[in-house]
Amino acid sequence: MPSAASVLGLRVSLLQSGMGGVAGSELACAVSNAGAAGCVGGYKLAGSALSAILARLVSGTDRPVGVNLIPEVVGPDELDRQVAQVLDETPDRVHLSFFGMPDDAVLDRVTAAGRQLVVQVGSVRDGVHAADRGAVVVAQGIEAGGHLLGTERRDDLVGALRALLPDACLVASGGIGSPEEAARALAAGADGVLLGTAFVVAHQSRAHARFKSAVTAADQADTVISDVYEIGWPGRRHRVLATAVTADPSLPAKFIGKTVVEGKPYLVPRFSAAVPTDATSGRIEEMALYCGQSCGEITEEVPAADVVAAFARVLPGAPKQSRATKGRNTMSTEAVHDEYYHDLSYREDLPLIPTREGVELYCESTGEGIAITTLNNFFFTAPFWRDYTDELAKHHRIVSYDLANHGHSTRLEREPTWEEHVEDLARLLDALEIDATYLLASSASTQLARDMALAHPDRVRGLVLAGPVVGPQIRRHRMLQRAWLQTLNSHDIPTLFAHMYPEFVSTQMIEEYRVPGYLGLRESFLAMSTPEELNNGLALAQQGDPSSELLTRIQAPTLIALGDDDILLGPTAGHELAALFPKGRCVIMPKAGHVPFLDEPVAFQEITRKFIEEVEANA
Structure with missing residues (x-):
């Protein structure tokens, strides 16, 4: 089944409803620029009025975007004129969306022009017909706001269409106000979702x-x-x-x-x-x-990009080119943005893994061989690691999981302690039948790696610590974390990202990727965490034993991967830190920042692979 993202050229399989009056060019462009499919409401616009909104639409985004028309409101002759005007005045990246079934001649005209076609339906019969004409089919349930095309509930309609159309691209619409509800629509058989009410309250919406x-x-x-x-x-x-x-x-x-x-x-x-x-x-x-x-899940007015980011964590994205084949010097502005926009969708077919009482963890396991387990640092989720372990997965089993109280894992009334996170990891390895693993950690999660190596030395084959904050520098890092926490509590997540960005990326990345790279990473950052998750994680990072003496007890071979532009730890301090580990070593990565695999993912993975290869050879 093709995802809506792959069919329409999006980053996220999310469509915005082309609501007449409400969905102007400002909203549509904001949604498309955020990686989803924005859509203006054409309604009864024609002639110069339609030309004006089309001109604003085309100038406001260079991403795929749509125009929604309503056959039953304008009649066949006026619809024909509207379609002709859209085809004549917009480039191929503008798709046509119809609310309800137009005549076959209209559908054929759109596809013959090489345009993507989206048709919203309320019945199985219309859905099958639209799919036969090459359309992305939006299945609208009676939970939806606005005019209703049928009498069935959303998931019933999606399920019936999926049974008849196993290869069609189906998009669910109606009553979707949260990522959790979007996930239920995907489970029913949808390849993406369409949102209306959630965008009514967006800042760029023209709603009163x-x-x-x-x-x-x-x-x-x-x-x-x-x-x-x-x-x-x-x-x-x-x-x-x-x-x-x-x-x-x-x-x-x-x-x-x-x-x-x-x-x-x-x-x-x-x-x-x-x-x-x-x-x-x-x-x-x-x-x-x-x-x-869905209105019960919609409690505040937010930018359209924040709506897209919130749903991106559960929706499929378009297939991405491997970072191993990308070259910085030849990348377009759009490619730079895509380089740092991640497919953060969760795999709904994976069962949660129980660890201790009342806790189940979301976990992805790919590849074969000696295991490498990635540890999140409260800013990452399990899907984030896919792009930074794709080369390692060719040689190793990669295990990525969400910490308790984060991502798709169990939500608890209080934040777990470091000791509880350690026990969760140990029980996770038991469930996966992994006797011992390498731990790949970055920044704050290096404390979890340290504690796991001390509590369960027989379960840890080695440590790879990227931008570590254990040892003498931990107090300085906690000062930064307190500043981040203050920014989060007094402002919001976008402001927190703006605060953190120059502190965790390298100068070279800032210079080379400029605004597109910043926005790409920002979208991913917004999609991975809620304010509550970040608040709890940053508060926990202030806790734990800061003593450097603990490092001298770790017997596992340890690699410190350090960017030479890490603001927390310079190269000399990095080698001094490595010397505290009985079997420690430090590799300095040129022109990389505090999270060096963001700058050089392929080089980082190669350094990690060679380290493990050497450790295993000497075991």
Whole structure:
């Protein structure tokens, strides 16, 4: 089954609903620039008004993006003119999306033009028909906000379509307000998701401020399926927030407001299908406040990129070129961004592994041979390691897992201690039938590697410590962590990343990758952790024995991989640290920062491979 990302050329298998009025070019471009599929609402726009929004769309992003049209609202002749205008005025990266089935001639015209085709349906019959015409099929359930195309629940429709269309690209829509709900849609058979309500409240959305506030304050019980907002779009049921109008359809159909669409003023009658935008005034609370059952999971207004990042952790991405074949000097701006944007989707087919009572860990195991277990440092998740262990996986078994209270592993009422994390790791190795493993750790997780080697020396074949913070430098690192914690608590995760970025990447990376590289890493960072996870992890990193004497007790062969541009540990201090380990050595990686595998993933993996090869030869 192809993912939506691979079919549409996205980084994340996420589509934004092309909601008329709400989804302008600003929202669509922000979503596409974040790696998903943005989409403007074409609705009834035509002529110069449609040209204006298409021009803004094309100039606002160079990523794949869409235009949504509604066949039943405009009729066949006007739809034909809209389609012709989109094809004539936009480049091939702009796909056409239809809410409901147009005539076959329209579908064939789009595909003949070489454009990607997306069709939203509400029935199995329409879904099969759309797939036969080469469309990405969006299966809309009745949980969705706005106009409803069918009568089935989302996962029932997705499951029925998947049974009939095993090779089609299916996208689930309706009631998806959290990554967990997106994961359930994938489990039902979807290859991606489409979000509407989650983007209504995005900063770049054109929804009226009172409309956004009503959505963030609502729960699914506050939504109703009605047919009262029919002026301009008759005969189609719709899910909206309950209003005085839905409660009493006998109210007089008089004008209750004014709005402006592409520079033209309009009066808004009660019962109008038009959504209140930032250009609307009047009785906003009586207008059509389209809202899905996902509203209970949507509690704040955020940038569109943050919505994409939050869902990226569970959604499939496009296949990525191996970093081993990439060259910095020949990479385009887009390629630089992609270099540091990661597929962070979780494999839903993997069972969680129980360790101690009440704790189950998400774990990925790939490759064969002597095991290497990666340790997260509260900023990484298990899927993150795929891009930095792909070469090692050709020679070794790579085990990556999420710590308890992080990623896809069990959430607990309190943050585990270092000792509990150590025992979780030991029990994980038991479950995987691994007698002993090499531990690959970076930054704060080097403390976990140290403690595991001390508590279970027979289970550790060797240590690879990238940018270690154990030993004499641990107090300095804890000062930095306290500063990061203060930034997180007084601001937000994007501000924390801006604070940390120049401290953990090399000067060369900053100079070579500039804004695209920064944004690529930032998107991955936002997708991997919640504020609570980061707060708990940074607080835990302040704990534990800081004594350098502990290192002298570790008998496992130890490699310290240190960037020569590590702000915490210079080359001389790195060699002095290695000397504290009875079997320690230090390798300095030129032009690399505190997390050296970010700068030189292939070189780092080769250094690690040779270290293990030498240790095993001398065992």
